[in-house]
Amino acid sequence: MVFLFFFCSTGESLWAKGEPQLVFETEGKSNVTDGNYANGRIRAVNYAFKDALALALQEVLGESSYRRKRKMLETMLREPEKYIKRYRFLEMHDSVVEQISRVKLEVVFYPQAINRELSTLGILASLVKPNTALVLVNEKSLSVEMPPDFWEYVPISEVAMLQNFLASGVNVINREKISERVDEGEVYDAIQGDLDAAVDIGLKAKVDIVIVGTAVTTRLGDKNAEGLVTIQANLTLRAVSTTQSTVIAARSDFATVQAEDEFKGELEAFQVVGKKMADFFLDTMKRYWAPKPESVPGMEIDEFATDGDDTVEPAPPPPPNSTPSMMEDL
Numbered sequence: 001m002v003f004l005f006f007f008c009s010t011g012e013s014l015w016a017k018g019e020p021q022l023v024f025e026t027e028g029k030s031n032v033t034d035g036n037y038a039n040g041r042i043r044a045v046n047y048a049f050k051d052a053l054a055l056a057l058q059e060v061l062g063e064s065s066y067r068r069k070r071k072m073l074e075t076m077l078r079e080p081e082k083y084i085k086r087y088r089f090l091e092m093h094d095s096v097v098e099q100i101s102r103v104k105l106e107v108v109f110y111p112q113a114i115n116r117e118l119s120t121l122g123i124l125a126s127l128v129k130p131n132t133a134l135v136l137v138n139e140k141s142l143s144v145e146m147p148p149d150f151w152e153y154v155p156i157s158e159v160a161m162l163q164n165f166l167a168s169g170v171n172v173i174n175r176e177k178i179s180e181r182v183d184e185g186e187v188y189d190a191i192q193g194d195l196d197a198a199v200d201i202g203l204k205a206k207v208d209i210v211i212v213g214t215a216v217t218t219r220l221g222d223k224n225a226e227g228l229v230t231i232q233a234n235l236t237l238r239a240v241s242t243t244q245s246t247v248i249a250a251r252s253d254f255a256t257v258q259a260e261d262e263f264k265g266e267l268e269a270f271q272v273v274g275k276k277m278a279d280f281f282l283d284t285m286k287r288y289w290a291p292k293p294e295s296v297p298g299m300e301i302d303e304f305a306t307d308g309d310d311t312v313e314p315a316p317p318p319p320p321n322s323t324p325s326m327m328e329d330l
Contacts, residue, residue: 022059022109025090026052029102037094040101046080049087052107053080060114060203061127069123076117083113111196115203115245124203124243131289132171132207134178135161135237138191139215142231142262150184151175156266157215157235160274161281168282178205187212195240195247202242209248209285213237217266220256228258231265235273239281241288249284253277 028048032040057073058066066073076083084107091104118124139155154175165172181204190197191212202210213236220230238250255272259265 022056022111022114023106024052024055024109025104025106026055027102027104029100032094032099032101037101040094041092041103044101044103045105048103048105049080049084049107050077052087052105053077053083053109056083056109056114060111060118061123065123065127072121072123075121076114083109083117085110111200112245115196115199119243119245127203128206128208128242129171130208131285132173133165133209133211133285134173134175134202134205134207135165135211136175136187136191136201137161137213137215137235137237138188141215141217141266142219143266150187151179155215156270157233157274160270161211161237161278164275164278165282168278170282170285173205173207181205190240195245198240199242199245202240208242209288210240210242211237211281212240215270217262217269219262219265224258228260229262229265230256230258231262231269232256233266233269233273235270235277237277237281239284248288249281251277251280253280 026048028044028046028051030040030043030047054066054077057076061069087105087107089103090106092102094101115124135158137155137158138150139153139157141156144153158175162172162174178201182201186197186201190201190210191214198210198212201212202208215233215235217231217233220232223229232254233256234252234254236252239248240246241248253273253276255269255276257265257268257272259268
């Protein structure tokens with residue numbers, strides 16, 4: 001005799017606009033002892049959890065890296081429920097004839113929990129190229145009437161940042177190399193603040209740092225007496241460490257220029273603000289990549305120590321009619 005049970009509910013994508021990530025269907029089965037099908041189903045579910053986590057790790061690491069790191073991953077595979085966000089039964093049946101229980105599940109994982117554990121184990125660092133960066137900017141400019149698809153347009157601000165990085169010797173990956181591997185919905189999620197999306201993009205691009213953000217240009221008034229138009233370019237970016245799954249810096253800044261036409265003004269304004277932003281993030285990345293001093297037991301240094309005084313001095317108010325500038329290193 002075979003008992004069949006079916007459970008149905010609607011699925012949900014991890015990236016609202018992109019392809020589902022770390023969502024897997026998996027099966028588990030277990031022998032039944034002394035007719036105790038309840039315990040058999042529990043064991044079958046645990047086997048399904050472990051199989052689902054193995055699939056998730058292969059998705060993150062790639063099959064070859066997963067095989068090479070299999071022994072290091074045993075601690076994670078022994079406790080798959082630590083990384084599960086939710087799950088649901090798709091099928092379940094108990095076979096009296098075969099004395100087994102089978103289940104089929106849909107399992108959704110916390111990507112950040114998996115990435116942080118992989119970082120703790122030192123595995124993520126082996127997957128990315130050291131001292132590399134990727135810049136992705138969603139730009140709205142005066143010279144482009146209708147915003148194109150993300151991968152079809154190379155933003156002026158993004159080019160300005162990359163030029164400064166290259167001139168300083170930073171290894172950068174351009175968007176053309178990853179456009180077929182990263183869904184634009186995932187990029188928009190990263191730009192809007194989704195840390196998991198930014199880390200996933202970094203892993204796919206195999207870069208150490210991902211810098212994402214927005215850029216916009218506006219025209220300030222009409223042409224002046226000399227026939228020049230005033231253009232302001234605003235740039236807001238944040239840098240995410242792929243291997244540490246953390247935001248390491250964020251900043252907003254702007255530049256205002258006068259030019260004969262809007263397009264020329266945009267170019268000049270983005271060059272100016274791009275240079276300021278590149279200098280800031282270059283300094284941040286150099287400090288991030290610098291060798292860390294070895295700590296002496298009992299002499300650890302708290303990076304955010306306050307010398308015993310926990311009082312935080314309030315920042316002075318901005319001068320009248322000033323524009324908020326930035327959020328510095330986090």
